[in-house]
Amino acid sequence: MDANIAVVGLGYVGLPVAVALAERLSARGVRVTGFDISAGRIAALKAGHDATREIDTARLTSCGLAVSDDPAVLEGASLVIVTVPTPITEERRPDLTPLEKACATIGPRLAKGALVVFESTVFPGVTEDICGPWLAAHSGLTQGVDFTLGYSPERINPGDHVHRLETITKIIAADSAPALARMRAVYGAIVDAGLHEAPSIKVAEAAKVIENTQRDLNIALMNEIALILDRMGIATRDVLAAAGTKWNFLPFAPGLVGGHCIGVDPFYLTAAAEKLGYRPEVILAGRRINDSMGRAIAQKLVKLLLRQSISPACAKVGVMGLTFKQDVPDIRNSKVPDILAELAEYGITAMVSDPLAEPAIAAHEYGITLSAPEELRGLDALVLAVNHAEYLTDPAALVARVRQGGVLVDVKSAMNRAKLPEELVYWSL
Numbered sequence: 001m002d003a004n005i006a007v008v009g010l011g012y013v014g015l016p017v018a019v020a021l022a023e024r025l026s027a028r029g030v031r032v033t034g035f036d037i038s039a040g041r042i043a044a045l046k047a048g049h050d051a052t053r054e055i056d057t058a059r060l061t062s063c064g065l066a067v068s069d070d071p072a073v074l075e076g077a078s079l080v081i082v083t084v085p086t087p088i089t090e091e092r093r094p095d096l097t098p099l100e101k102a103c104a105t106i107g108p109r110l111a112k113g114a115l116v117v118f119e120s121t122v123f124p125g126v127t128e129d130i131c132g133p134w135l136a137a138h139s140g141l142t143q144g145v146d147f148t149l150g151y152s153p154e155r156i157n158p159g160d161h162v163h164r165l166e167t168i169t170k171i172i173a174a175d176s177a178p179a180l181a182r183m184r185a186v187y188g189a190i191v192d193a194g195l196h197e198a199p200s201i202k203v204a205e206a207a208k209v210i211e212n213t214q215r216d217l218n219i220a221l222m223n224e225i226a227l228i229l230d231r232m233g234i235a236t237r238d239v240l241a242a243a244g245t246k247w248n249f250l251p252f253a254p255g256l257v258g259g260h261c262i263g264v265d266p267f268y269l270t271a272a273a274e275k276l277g278y279r280p281e282v283i284l285a286g287r288r289i290n291d292s293m294g295r296a297i298a299q300k301l302v303k304l305l306l307r308q309s310i311s312p313a314c315a316k317v318g319v320m321g322l323t324f325k326q327d328v329p330d331i332r333n334s335k336v337p338d339i340l341a342e343l344a345e346y347g348i349t350a351m352v353s354d355p356l357a358e359p360a361i362a363a364h365e366y367g368i369t370l371s372a373p374e375e376l377r378g379l380d381a382l383v384l385a386v387n388h389a390e391y392l393t394d395p396a397a398l399v400a401r402v403r404q405g406g407v408l409v410d411v412k413s414a415m416n417r418a419k420l421p422e423e424l425v426y427w428s429l
Helices: 014-028 039-046 057-062 097-109 126-139 177-188 201-232 236-243 265-275 282-291 293-307 336-345 359-366 395-399
Strands: 004-008 031-035 066-068 079-082 114-118 147-151 170-174 195-197 317-320 351-353 379-384 402-410 425-428
Touching (some): 004 097, 014 031, 014 057, 039 066, 079 097, 126 147, 126 201, 147 201, 170 201, 177 195, 201 236, 201 265, 265 282, 293 336, 293 379, 293 425
Parallel strands (some): 004 031, 079 114, 114 147, 317 351, 379 402, 402 425
16 A cells, blocks of 8 residues: 555545545555645635535544645655646647646656556546656656556546445556556545456546546437427427436436536547547537537527517526536536627626625636626526526525516526416526
8 A cells, every 4th residue: 555645636526535545544554645736725625615515624624634735745655646627728629738737746756666646537648648758757757667657537526425436436547567456455445336447548548538428419419409399399308208208218408518527528539539530520519519508598598588579688687507517616617608698799798696606716717797696686587507406495586586577597497387477488498
């Protein structure tokens, strides 16, 4: 068992890993350290506050994890786990900058004999062919001789307290049998669901990138079906309820596809394919559909306003929810701004409220000033964009925000139309 473990990156992925390692291995004499470049993040964690809401205060303060923004804490680590984000550029190409910076930070402090395991989502070949050489260049050590590599793709689902690190089968892979054995010992100690040992790092990388690509495509199919059924005057929710009675019908539903995984990972796979001279068709088609849903929802809202003889330019519109999914504070790659941008094309400046999103981050990332909930009153139209539990505990309060004869757009069909006022114009995907 490695006696000194460091986790680089303490976000949605890294913090649960670091906490689990500290909880289960500290008693065995293993030192676990978490490193993050954000001084603010480290200060909050030391105070017992996790802004991602994945780890509660009691667990965070009792687990024994040491955290720091000083890269010197990486020195002497025999196992380094890298969990930095892997975003895409504005041109929708893989952005490996966070990985490159992580390697530049780790390299000068990399100990001989160390194992470096990457959990970030990448296309096949990144760990061994790109990150390995980066580490070698910054450390002066020889890849495969002085240090070894491993890959264990993250499967964290933010806000999900059932499918957690401990309860999800963990894929592990390494560049050598001894390195794999080390991974087996460490991850086996924290993952109760068991491990799947992939035959190579590239296999593990490919497995991760297709997991979310598959889900992206299934949701894209439902989104396209929803657009078709809407033109037919048929409620998608009713159709899915009927189709779902078949034993092998997959339970996917239409909606906005954002976040740091599903809306991003397919571009890692397509970029790798294009480098090999193959242009993916199905994957990119799915991405186009999912990326168009914000515009489609906004355009439908405008049509509903016009049917009610409400001028879009004069309409008072509110949007509930900004985060990329319900009950999490993460706004990365949220598709709600797509709705807002399209509404702006029709002269509509919508108010946005979200009880979980951090106002400063919303302003910095999207230029959105969050409104207080009480400001969303007397609306001509309300868009329930994100199904936060707080919203759904009192549907009547949501409806009360819309004036008589107004419009309610329920993006994910979270509300029961039969229980809403008949005079309310209701629409959902």
